[in-house]
Amino acid sequence: MRLSELSRRSGVSVTTIKYYLREGLLPPGRQLSATQAEYDDDHLRRLRLIRALTGVRGLSVSTTRDLLGALEEHTGDIHLLLGLSLGSIGPAASAGPAGEPADAASEGSAERAEVDKLVDELGWVVHKGAPARTTLAETLASLRSLGAPLDRRALLPYARLAERTAALDLDQLEGLDDSSEVMERALVLTVLLEPALLALRRLAQENESARRHADG
Amino acid sequence: MRLSELSRRSGVSVTTIKYYLREGLLPPGRQLSATQAEYDDDHLRRLRLIRALTGVRGLSVSTTRDLLGALEEHTGDIHLLLGLSLGSIGPAASAGPAGEPADAASEGSAERAEVDKLVDELGWVVHKGAPARTTLAETLASLRSLGAPLDRRALLPYARLAERTAALDLDQLEGLDDSSEVMERALVLTVLLEPALLALRRLAQENESARRHADG
DNA sequence: CCATGTTAGACAGTAGAGGTATCCAATGAC
DNA sequence: GTCATTGGATACCTCTACTGTCTAACATGG
Numbered sequence: 386m387r388l389s390e391l392s393r394r395s396g397v398s399v400t401t402i403k404y405y406l407r408e409g410l411l412p413p414g415r416q417l418s419a420t421q422a423e424y425d426d427d428h429l430r431r432l433r434l435i436r437a438l439t440g441v442r443g444l445s446v447s448t449t450r451d452l453l454g455a456l457e458e459h460t461g462d463i464h465l466l467l468g469l470s471l472g473s474i475g476p477a478a479s480a481g482p483a484g485e486p487a488d489a490a491s492e493g494s495a496e497r498a499e500v501d502k503l504v505d506e507l508g509w510v511v512h513k514g515a516p517a518r519t520t521l522a523e524t525l526a527s528l529r530s531l532g533a534p535l536d537r538r539a540l541l542p543y544a545r546l547a548e549r550t551a552a553l554d555l556d557q558l559e560g561l562d563d564s565s566e567v568m569e570r571a572l573v574l575t576v577l578l579e580p581a582l583l584a585l586r587r588l589a590q591e592n593e594s595a596r597r598h599a600d601g
Numbered sequence: 602m603r604l605s606e607l608s609r610r611s612g613v614s615v616t617t618i619k620y621y622l623r624e625g626l627l628p629p630g631r632q633l634s635a636t637q638a639e640y641d642d643d644h645l646r647r648l649r650l651i652r653a654l655t656g657v658r659g660l661s662v663s664t665t666r667d668l669l670g671a672l673e674e675h676t677g678d679i680h681l682l683l684g685l686s687l688g689s690i691g692p693a694a695s696a697g698p699a700g701e702p703a704d705a706a707s708e709g710s711a712e713r714a715e716v717d718k719l720v721d722e723l724g725w726v727v728h729k730g731a732p733a734r735t736t737l738a739e740t741l742a743s744l745r746s747l748g749a750p751l752d753r754r755a756l757l758p759y760a761r762l763a764e765r766t767a768a769l770d771l772d773q774l775e776g777l778d779d780s781s782e783v784m785e786r787a788l789v790l791t792v793l794l795e796p797a798l799l800a801l802r803r804l805a806q807e808n809e810s811a812r813r814h815a816d817g
Numbered sequence: 818c819c820a821t822g823t824t825a826g827a828c829a830g831t832a833g834a835g836g837t838a839t840c841c842a843a844t845g846a847c
Numbered sequence: 848g849t850c851a852t853t854g855g856a857t858a859c860c861t862c863t864a865c866t867g868t869c870t871a872a873c874a875t876g877g
Contacts, residue, residue, distance in 0.1 A: 443691060584689075637844070
């Protein structure tokens with residue numbers, strides 16, 4: 386199909402698609418001549434994936450590019466994809482010592498040790514450099530500085546529930562043969578399911594709050 | 602304390618604090634004269650909370666303002682806070698019929714019904730207009746259009762785990778007396794724990810993936 | 818062969834978010 | 848009296864995610 390047809394079928398404007406091509410989110414089409422290119426259903430799928438990641442999940446264009454790049458790069462190696470590539474997709478990766486405030490509860494290196502100890506205690510096999518470890522440590526440091534500290538003991542039951550959630554996630558990948566299909570599904574489930582899980586948690590919170598106050 | 606001291610103690614620049622005051626994220630200090638104002642520890646706490654919400658969690662300034670506003674408004678009514686105010690803090694609230702693409706898997710009104718049915722099946726007591734219902738429905742619609750549909754049956758075990766997560770969350774609020782303290786703690790735990798829970802899930806995914814591939 | 822439509826590529830422009838910088842007159846501390 | 852600080856106002860800046868316009872080269876239907 387032509388670029389204009391790709392645009393019509395995806396609901397994404399031609400200029401925006403050109404922008405994604407420029408930014409390397411979408412691979413170029415098969416060039417038929419200097420002024421003609423053909424796109425296939427893979428492009429349409431990819432485009433829908435891009436819109437879901439940026440729109441529904443709210444990822445930035447550059448994060449989306451990195452994610453899609455990791456998808457191509459580690460084809461067949463679902464470990465690297467789950468553990469490293471999808472490891473941290475928060476707002477900021479906070480690289481380097483940026484000189485935090487003097488008084489603000491000493492940068493969470495203590496939390497990093499706590500996280501490593503937790504992972505150890507759980508018996509999890511997780512790469513030492515997994516970015517999610519850092520994300521977790523940062524969040525704990527932040528919670529502590531706000532006066533709501535969570536130690537290993539408090540975190541452990543959450544971790545056990547995360548374990549079971551992850552098992553459900555991996556179950557969803559069963560029965561898929563094609564490797565690239567598995568990889569894409571893994572990305573979709575890991576990243577796009579996040580808003581759904583958070584929404585479920587909020588609904589459950591409201592319910593639980595209602596149940597506990599029912600005695601009043 | 603003075604504005605400059607508040608700045609020094611929080612690590613946030615004076616201009617940025619002024620910006621937050623302008624935007625209504627931080628309440629004004631006690632005005633001593635036309636050119637003198639005093640801030641207390643509440644301001645410092647609030648400021649740290651703002652930085653945590655925008656920095657760690659990545660919320661926008663306007664979302665943060667809404668959240669903090671809800672905190673003041675519903676003091677004492679933890680229901681409204683959990684169910685309605687914190688209901689949807691995703692990237693976009695998608696208000697109104699914005700004319701989605703022609704071909705893109707018919708806007709998820711079917712998903713909305715599915716969500717309502719799920720909540721019903723679970724026996725959850727949740728406000729009909731809870732924004733998290735919409736968030737959930739949108740995510741499901743998006744997953745379906747990407748060829749990875751999750752129906753009620755697949756979602757149910759996730760919901761049961763969310764239930765237990767919410768119970769842990771509410772446990773954290775036990776033993777707190779002061780109402781405004783409970784409210785702030787609820788907000789912090791609901792919103793700031795999110796990155797931590799997602800990080801735990803990703804670590805657990807890597808572990809589970811390693812476990813399942815251990816036979817190879 | 819010509820009118821019309823489409824393409825890649827280049828580049829400028831835009832709107833919103835999240836600050837940052839500067840100036841101001843008033844005022845408090847020393 | 849001098850100097851730092853304040854609230855208030857306004858201008859400016861950087862980044863992100865697009866959007867618009869232009870050009871020269873084709874393609875396609877009549």
